[in-house]
Amino acid sequence: MDYRPQEIEQKWRKRWQEEGLYKVREDSGKPKYYCLDMFPYPSGSGLHVGHWRGYTISDVWSRYKRLQGYEVLHPMGWDAFGLPAENAAIKEGIHPAILTARNIANFKRQLQQIGAMYDWDREINTSDPEYYRWTQYIFVKMFERGLAYRKKMPINWCPSCKTGLANEEVVNGECERCGTPVTKKEMDQWMLRITAYADRLLEGLERLDWPEKVKRMQTAWIGRSEGARILFAVAGHPDAEIEVFTTRPDTLYGATYMVLAPEHPLVAKITTAEQRAEVDAYVEQTLRKSAIARQIVDKTKTGVFTGAYALHPLTGDRLPVWIADYVLMDYGTGAIMAVPAHDDRDYEFAVAFSLPIKPVVGPEAGREPDELPYTGDGVLIHSDRFDGLSVAEGKKAIVEALHQQGRGEAAVSYRMRDWVFARQRYWGEPIPIVYCDHCGTVAVPEDQLPVRLPDVERYEPTGTGESPLAAIESFVHTTCPKCGGPARRETDTMPQWAGSSWYFLRYPDPHNDQAPFSKEAANRWLPVDMYIGGVEHAVLHLLYARFFTKVLYDLGLIDFDEPFQRLFNQGMLTLGGAKMSKSKGNVVNPDDIIAEHGADALRVYELFVGPPDEDAEWSTNGMEGVSRFLHRFYRLVVTHADKPVPTRDSLERLRHRFIATLTERLESFRMNTAVSAFMEYLNELSTEAEHGLDRATLETLAVTIAPFAPHLGEELWERLGHTTSVFDASWPTYDERWLRDEEVEIAIQVNGRVRAHTRIAAEAPQDDAVAVARAHPDVQPWLEGKTVVKEIYVPGRLVNLVVKG
């Protein structure tokens, strides 16, 4: 009679596994539904109750969809390459593969406790050669299309660890591992040409059912801006031209100087002899600073005059050319025309170095701006024949004028850069490239993949900024796949983002050894109908995955070009107001909760704790409240399970209303209020139960609770005499008829304040309702000596009598 969750849960977990209940069937004939969790990195810390939230939400949703008649693909796997395993390997000398396998075993055990309907036959692991073989295959395809290329560029460099660092490993300008200030170092890097897809990545967002916040973040990250490229000749250097990008070609007449990024290739060429020493010193100083130090830590304007002058393309004026670190080499053209009157940064710089400031836009025709810098809209002034044009007209006219002289054209620039795709690290996918003196850079042919990660003695980078693989002679020395001559392997590996950029395509066909996936399987299951995970992946992972998908679409491997139709970001759980983390020591271990209340209670509490998309504070009291609710739920159903009574109207009305409310709350993803709906229904039924409960009520309880508390749902379903799984039943439907009342209680207001309540026929016409209201004894005193000037009737809600006098 007593609810013993641990017993029930163990029983059903075992039975589900024996019966293969969650094996996805390709031939069921049901419509498909693909509900995906962002797969975890299997860290050594294990799961805490905060991690449970997203997994619970996605599992409830998956089970709900299954009950609605869908064939649901709800898989799980491991994003298993990554730095923590490698760092642990360096520290403890354990092979990352061993450590990763150990962590996966623990994670899998914990995930199985959730009672989720994962089809473990489809489990994938990005560090498995059978998987990364295909990650490498996709890289080769990108290389063949010119989307993967090598470029010498400055990367973050830690002088102490003697290694290149990924941007994510640089925290506040310092090395994450040792705290040394990070500098820059020129190195050859593999890059992916994601910028070629900028417009498509932008446009595709419009078709997605994603949180607006995430769409905004991606839009901002891509950072499309329209403007113009303009060419400036350099006095005394007929073979040198400075090309700038600007969004304000209308302010061209206000340009009073030029700025090149310190790394700009023209710097060395145009710097005059007397300025050279100063320029060289400044360039060197800039290179020592990391991008972070340069951009965030100190925004004070610094710079040096090169001694050279550029020529204004329309006026021929001589504009001094400076270098300054506020101009970034990797945005636009790495050079700007400075218009201090209409740009905050240029203004600050001009003031600091006493450069001329010339306003060319005023708030209205012929009027000077009241204050500088003036960045608002307006009308052109001091701009020769363009005076009087609006900013928008001026942009067009000046670009047109430049175009006719071959000195400029409209252009688009993006904030997003190409993707640095190489890491000088061990625990990642080897980049499948071979360098041959004879044939050059050659991709490893498909039939020779995977390029396996060899075992190494030491996981530390070599000290030259190369990956540990560079020290493995047997790995480096190979033969050219083209000419058979001696060749060297690329020793860099891919970043952790690589494997996760396409894993969702592997689940539909996880054991394919002929291709990353069959086109047919991918087209059947994708796009993902519901993708659930944390908002921390709003940009990088989700942008990379979209990019890979578009490339695979262009390769003809799939027929869709957006991977995730709907995205949901769950909020995190806090304890003491802070995000749960092992290092802060504020984690709640699910094992303890399960031992006390059971997995079902934890699942339901994860939902009840608050709106699923908002952060929520863990509360032990709240957890206990939910646990009590499940005990009452179980008791109510079990008490009546073997002696159901014939149905009656009161039960039918409650049941249909409950189904309507619950379904609506679930559909709108308000899981916390969905749980409330159960509590309300249970409270109502506890009164009704004195006269017995009917079979439909009891079965409705078992089926509807099943997505939330699956073990409990199964147990109750069995107690009601069923021999098949509750998940092979159907989500109940409701009849509108039961949602309507014959009679309703409405409020009677006088001047907007409630003075009485009354019951009237739901369909009562306005005249009747108003008459009843006016005649109500509690209302009379408020009408005395007054005139009713207006009568408002909202059927089913209220009557409002507006009185005067």
Add this chain to the structure above:
RNA sequence: GCCGGGGUGGCGGAAUCGGCAGACGCAGCGGACUUAAAAUCCGCUGGGGGCAUCCCCGUACGGGUUCAAGUCCCGUUCCCGGCACCA
């Protein structure tokens, strides 16, 4: 600085088509059961006043629109998130 989201009882939160604010849960108080406690069950529970069956106030703050505002508009303030010299 720019962009976005949000301030509702002692607490987590309901109510977002403008229509009875505070569903549901927690905590608290009272009662039943018990030798007693725990568990369970029942009742009460925004603030103030009359302290009856009633009235006033109340959704961050100040205005406004409306018969009616947590909900719409304007301004202020605080908190959270994103971006941060992107030309």
